[in-house]
Amino acid sequence: MSIYISVRDNVGKIMFAVGVVLVIAGVLTLNLNGSILSAGSLFFGIVLVVFGLFTQMGFFSGNLRSLGGMGTILICVSIIVIACAIVILEFQQVDLVRFVPVVDKGSIITWRAVLSSDRPYLLMSVLLAETGVAVFVSGIALKIVHAVRP
Secondary structure, eight states, X not given: OHHHHHHHHTHHHHHHHHHHHHHHHHHHTOOTTOOHHHHHHHHHHHHHHHXXXXXXXXXXXXXXXXXXXXXXXXXXXXXXXXXXXXXXXXGOEEEEEEEEEEEETTEXXXXXXXXXXXXXXXXXXXXXXXXXXXXXXXXXXXXHHHHHOO
């Protein structure tokens, strides 16, 4: 029973510590082609670090059925969406496709490298980041309205 009470009292610190370890593991396993292990570690690490800080600050205390509670839920959702946007950026690649000759008056002067960027997830990442910021701002606004309103 005492272990349960100890864990319950320190859950924010535990989440923060596990999150930091996962973020470090995610950064250390980055590679040029993108890695599922790295992406998963970064995603869960970012989420656990932020939720651990929120728990330590007492962010989740209170009624979740009010405007302030809705603001808390929106802020939590925005953190998850922004973490997804950050992880998706890992899978952006730039490849060297070919060398093209630069021709002047029928003779080759030099060669120019043509780069191809494979960015299939860039638009989705930008949209997720913008959505996350908008949801975060609306969550903060709901928390402020709940705190100001009598």
